[in-house]
Amino acid sequence: MNLLDDSAVDDRLTGLPEWRREGDEIRRKIIAADFPTAIRIVDEIAVEAEKLNHHPDIDIRWRTLHLALSTHDAGGLTEMDFTLAARIDEIAAANA
Numbered sequence: 056m057n058l059l060d061d062s063a064v065d066d067r068l069t070g071l072p073e074w075r076r077e078g079d080e081i082r083r084k085i086i087a088a089d090f091p092t093a094i095r096i097v098d099e100i101a102v103e104a105e106k107l108n109h110h111p112d113i114d115i116r117w118r119t120l121h122l123a124l125s126t127h128d129a130g131g132l133t134e135m136d137f138t139l140a141a142r143i144d145e146i147a148a149a150n151a
């Protein structure tokens with residue numbers, strides 16, 4: 056999987072307004088209604104991550120999830136990160 060250059064990253068982020076670039080990662084926060092919902096979101100993300108064999112870093116703090124995506128094997132951002140980010144946004148919206 057090839058690393059994306061800065062313009063490609065910026066281009067893909069325009070379609071993902073919840074996400075911010077932080078160096079070699081993209082990050083977003085999800086505030087769930089309550090803790091059980093936060094865990095359900097994490098579980099649904101886990102299903103998608105396994106399908107893609109691409110996994111986010113997830114920080115769970117009560118009902119706030121901090122997510123970070125990067126392609127560790129490539130040492131930075133690739134298409135996989137943006138594919139999973141879009142799926143995470145769908146999961147967040149479905150559990151809003």
Ligand SMILES: C[C@H](O)[C@H](O)[C@H]1CNC2=NC(N)=NC(=O)C2=N1
Nearest residue numbers: 108109110111125126127128129
């Ligand atoms: C061996 C396994 O396919 C790899 O380690 C996968 C697993 N999940 C992954 N997740 C992420 N975010 N980046 C990777 O490079 C990656 N590689």
